Amino acid sequence: MDAAIAAINDSADFLGFIHFAKSPRHLTLNTMKDLISAIRSVNATIPLVSVVVNPENDMLETLRDEVKPDLIQLHGKETPQRVAEIAALTNIPLIKAISVSEKSDLDAASLYEPYVEYMMFDAKPPKTAVLPGGLGLSFDWTLMRHHAAAKPWFLAGGLSSETVAAAVKESGASMLDISSGVESAPGVKDSALISGFLRAAKSL
Ligand SMILES: O=C(O)c1ccccc1N[C@@H]1O[C@H](COP(=O)(O)O)[C@@H](O)[C@H]1O
Numbered sequence: 001m002d003a004a005i006a007a008i009n010d011s012a013d014f015l016g017f018i019h020f021a022k023s024p025r026h027l028t029l030n031t032m033k034d035l036i037s038a039i040r041s042v043n044a045t046i047p048l049v050s051v052v053v054n055p056e057n058d059m060l061e062t063l064r065d066e067v068k069p070d071l072i073q074l075h076g077k078e079t080p081q082r083v084a085e086i087a088a089l090t091n092i093p094l095i096k097a098i099s100v101s102e103k104s105d106l107d108a109a110s111l112y113e114p115y116v117e118y119m120m121f122d123a124k125p126p127k128t129a130v131l132p133g134g135l136g137l138s139f140d141w142t143l144m145r146h147h148a149a150a151k152p153w154f155l156a157g158g159l160s161s162e163t164v165a166a167a168v169k170e171s172g173a174s175m176l177d178i179s180s181g182v183e184s185a186p187g188v189k190d191s192a193l194i195s196g197f198l199r200a201a202k203s204l
Pocket of ligand 1: 016020023024025051052053075122131132133134135136137156157158159177178179180181
């Protein structure tokens with residue numbers, strides 16, 4: 001909660017919460033529900049995002065009916081058809097994350113755009129990685145330069161207050177997403193790092 005308050009005080013535009021058991025940032029749906037409710041009692045307007053990976057319908061129904069985030073971020077290998085189903089099932093605006101290591105990884109993005117509010121482009125994890133994101137890995141940001149997008153998109157992966165200026169310059173991103181770059185240890189958000197990142201990003 002302290003990190004969320006720090007981010008709100010430093011004018012973050014979104015807050016995200018991870019539901020993925022293998023992650024050091026994992027929150028149960030009950031904990032996420034309580035946290036979302038607590039944050040809404042101090043700030044009713046900041047959009048709150050539940051981050052999930054290849055979710056089953058029963059979990060999505062719990063998100064929709066109990067957790068009630070403003071957005072759901074899909075950070076797995078969901079196909080465009082599955083994203084369409086999730087949009088219809090939840091009626092909650094979606095963010096679809098795409099893993100990128102080369103230009104051709106961007107080709108599929110347009111297939112998702114009819115069903116989502118935002119796209120996200122994150123570094124492709126190594127095959128051996130346990131997590132699909134949150135690894136602090138970046139990709140060649142210049143790949144985004146000529147990407148023709150019909151929906152607004154976030155740049156994610158390996159961002160920090162040190163890298164953000166180059167990331168924005170090279171990618172042309174206007175929306176950024178950060179996780180491990182504002183942590184003092186895996187899963188431990190650091191208010192000073194959050195402030196430093198938001199100051200650096202908003203000064204660009
Ligand atoms: O952070 C995690 O543990 C995680 C687990 C499962 C799916 C996504 C996850 N993180 C997301 O990955 C990107 C980039 O993170 P980073 O800045 O490179 O650490 C971001 O959207 C996280 O929310």
